[in-house]
């Protein structure tokens with residue numbers, strides 16, 4: 219396959235490249251952090267997080283020395299929390315195994331927690347000048363249109379086909395700029411809906427454009443409808459005004475984050491009965507669910523949740539941790555010190571009077 223794209227794309231990139239702090243000073247650590255943050259997340263969202271992160275953890279060493287709670291506090295709101303936990307674990311490994319410098323060897327990079335083929339390719343090409351391609355959502359879309367790829371891009375076969383195209387088109391010695399140019403083209407010109415083909419430097423090479431089928435590509439296999447769960451949570455208050463929060467297990471969704479305990483409703487169960495059962499099962503404590511605090515909704519990648527929160531009274535029992543890794547009684551003003559997912563942060567802010575109740 220001839221490499222027809224690179225010269226035009228690199229020429230376009232020289233004039234239109236987006237300016238980011240991690241691009242203007244692309245240290246391996248900055249490229250690593252920015253690429254991990256940018257997975258599944260828009261760059262406008264990433265930028266303030268990246269800046270705060272680099273102020274708090276300016277080096278691999280400072281990240282490795284931080285507690286997981288500090289790391290998750292900085293990550294709060296970015297979602298996909300395993301990314302933050304893995305960055306932290308990988309920083310500790312970089313300190314112990316590699317003397318504080320990210321390894322340049324591609325296999326060694328991929329052996330670090332949270333660094334897969336995409337992130338390793340980005341670090342190797344952008345920070346170390348090595349010839350490795352990258353394929354993310356934007357890049358997949360651009361290649362699928364350029365080459366009118368029939369295979370759905372969200373299948374293993376489609377992924378493989380796009381990676382092969384990315385390998386074949388990679389210009390020797392310029393992979394870093396080429397990869398970033400593709401990302402920028404996908405983010406600025408070859409948009410998911412209504413690509414700006416008149417401004418595209420690759421129009422003459424683009425099969426989808428020539429076939430007048432830009433709306434048809436990329437092909438995607440229809441995702442299954444996300445299930446919807448109804449869950450409950452308890453705000454249990456002590457006599458001194460503190461409230462009970464529990465820390466989720468490390469390897470669960472939102473692992474290491476804090477929450478108001480509760481759980482999923484079973485078929486035919488009332489909301490209050492669900493909450494009282496869940497707290498007994500998880501914490502060994504008998505409670506009585508009382509006044510409703512609010513209804514909170516959130517869509518995760520693979521499911522949706524509607525959560526009903528209740529002020530609850532501790533009736534009897536000794537606390538045990540059947541599912542969580544820790545618990546704390548925390549004054550309401552101090553809840554901000556504990557990293558939480560979106561719904562629990564909303565409950566917390568409502569308790570602090572910073573957010574109105576919704577649908578109580």
Ligand code: SF4
Nearest residue numbers: 408413415418421424
């Ligand atoms: S011509 Fe249009 S569809 Fe093709 S790569 Fe450019 S912006 Fe995307």
